[in-house]
Every structure is written in structure tokens, then in C-alpha cells.
Amino acid sequence: MAMNNIPSVDLADFLSDDSKRKKKFVNEIGKAYEEIGFVSLKNHFLSDQLVEELYKEVKSFFELPLETKRKYEIEGLGGQRGYISFGKEHAKGKKEGDLKEFWHFGQEPTPDAELIEEYPKNVQIEELKDFNHTGMEAYRMLEKTGIYVLRALALYIGLDEHYFDHWVSNGNSILRPIHYPPLKEEPQGAERAGAHGDINLITLLMGASTGGLQVLRKDGQWIDAIPKEDELVINVGDMLERLTNNKLRSTIHKVINPPKEDWDKPRYSIPFFMHPRSEMSLNCLEECISEENPKHYEDITAGEFLHQRLVEIGLIKK
Ligand SMILES: O=C(O)CCC(=O)C(=O)O
Numbered sequence: 001m002a003m004n005n006i007p008s009v010d011l012a013d014f015l016s017d018d019s020k021r022k023k024k025f026v027n028e029i030g031k032a033y034e035e036i037g038f039v040s041l042k043n044h045f046l047s048d049q050l051v052e053e054l055y056k057e058v059k060s061f062f063e064l065p066l067e068t069k070r071k072y073e074i075e076g077l078g079g080q081r082g083y084i085s086f087g088k089e090h091a092k093g094k095k096e097g098d099l100k101e102f103w104h105f106g107q108e109p110t111p112d113a114e115l116i117e118e119y120p121k122n123v124q125i126e127e128l129k130d131f132n133h134t135g136m137e138a139y140r141m142l143e144k145t146g147i148y149v150l151r152a153l154a155l156y157i158g159l160d161e162h163y164f165d166h167w168v169s170n171g172n173s174i175l176r177p178i179h180y181p182p183l184k185e186e187p188q189g190a191e192r193a194g195a196h197g198d199i200n201l202i203t204l205l206m207g208a209s210t211g212g213l214q215v216l217r218k219d220g221q222w223i224d225a226i227p228k229e230d231e232l233v234i235n236v237g238d239m240l241e242r243l244t245n246n247k248l249r250s251t252i253h254k255v256i257n258p259p260k261e262d263w264d265k266p267r268y269s270i271p272f273f274m275h276p277r278s279e280m281s282l283n284c285l286e287e288c289i290s291e292e293n294p295k296h297y298e299d300i301t302a303g304e305f306l307h308q309r310l311v312e313i314g315l316i317k318k
């Protein structure tokens, strides 16, 4: 039986004036990311009320008729904004599409952002007047939380506390509400979400409508990752693993199919994928290269890396 043992950390420690508490947080989250790659975080900035409103909007959207949702599936964006229909995305290296449909909210940059690459506009849903602004409100609160987590990680790695600030402010982050519909037939090798590592720097995940998320521990055992009430599950993605030359671990995870008696139950989940600006260098940091841990990756920018991975998961056609 899988069990839940994702370490829990308290953002209030990091925000406290007591330097011992701040240091404690930095060490706890750093150690957890070297070991399991996941934490559950309390005292973040996303309120229960906002989560509730967002789930309500998201459910209303996915309940719309397919032809209405299809109006919002925009060609040529590599699935980076709007609606992405059932079965389109697959885990890297897997041919069966995941059993999910989803939506993407993207960055709305401030006028002074000076971006090298312009972001596509968010897609506005006409049928639901509160959908877009509720999504962007949650986006901002998750982004704010993520910036503090990255500050703690910068200190852990031995960088300036504000190393990531510039790269993630006006960065290419994505909020992804997902609907896993009820299963109607034997899935034939497909899963709700096949085993994968996330592409981005870090992922912040509010509680899902039901369980199903599992994480692959170093010893090869799959364990459940369920945030406690009021907590966010936060994990390291491949970009941060690469930047830190494998010091911080992007852990493989998946969403398993429910047992047959629960096939009639849908699942909803809303991850926030924190991405930097596309020009950020992901070259392995000097601080993370040593004789025992020689450089594992070629130099690359975040934009180039993202493009490669979108091709590999089926969202961009070669
Ligand atoms: O649905 C979930 O709980 C997680 C989904 C996920 O891992 C992803 O979309 O990257």
C-alpha cells in the first residue's frame, strides 16, 4: 500500500525575522529536494476561498459542450494557451495519450517587462464571466509563493537570495486546470497522467478533487503525494534539476487510474508550472559542479529547453 510521506515545511519560518527559523526552512526544503524532490508547504499565499472559486469555475468550463470548448483550442500555440483536448498530451517516451483535457493560463506581463520573446495572449472564455479573472488571481498568488520558495533554494545552493527574482518575474509560467473524466472502458495502457518529470523550475499544486498522484522514491517505491489541508505540494522540475547539475531532484510522478468501482468519478487538479523568462541560462551552476559531481548537461537556455520538451510530449509538431 502506498503511503504519504512528503516532508512538510512552513513558509512562515522563511518569512520570520528570526534568522534561525529562516535557516531552518532553507535547510529543510533543500534537503527534501535532494532526497525526494517534493514538499508540502503551509502558510502560502493562496486562500481556501480562492481555491474554491477557481475549482467552481474550472468545473463549469469542463462541463461545457465539447464544441464550445473546441472554440478555445487555438492552433499554432503549441498548447501554451487556452484549451487542450482529450488525449493530446503524452508523457515523454510514451505513445498513449494521457486521459485528460486541460486549460492553460499564461503570463500577463507588466508594461515594463522588456521581454525578448512576446507571450501569446490569454484566451478569454465568453460563456463564464468569472473564469479568466479568478484564474489570473490564483496565478498571481502561486507566483508570489513560488518566488519565496526559489529564494530559499537560491540560499541553499549558495547563490544570492534574489538570484531567481528577475528571471521568474514576468516569466513564462503556466497555470493548468486539468479534468480527468470518468473512465468508460479499459484504458489499454493509457493512464490519467503517465510517469513524467515536470519541465519547469518548480511546480506548485493545490489539493486535487481526489487522490491519485504518486511519486517515485529513490528506492523505487511509488508513494502517494497528498497535500494536507491548506498545504501546497511543491516539486522540483527538470529545469531546476539541470541548472543545479542534479543536486536538486526532479522526481518522476504520475496520476494513476482509479479502481473500477470509482471509474464513474472524475478528477480535477490545478498545477502551476513556474517557468523563467525564455532567455534564462540553464547552464549548470558553478556552485553545483565538483570533482565528485562533474557537469552532466550541455549548455542551453530555458526557451530552447522548453521547445524541445513540447515536441517530445506532442504539443508541438516537428
Ligand atoms: O493531476 C495532478 O495531480 C498532477 C498532474 C501533473 O503531474 C502534471 O500535469 O504535470
Ligand SMILES: [Fe+2]
Pocket: 196, 197, 198, 253
Ligand atoms: Fe507533473
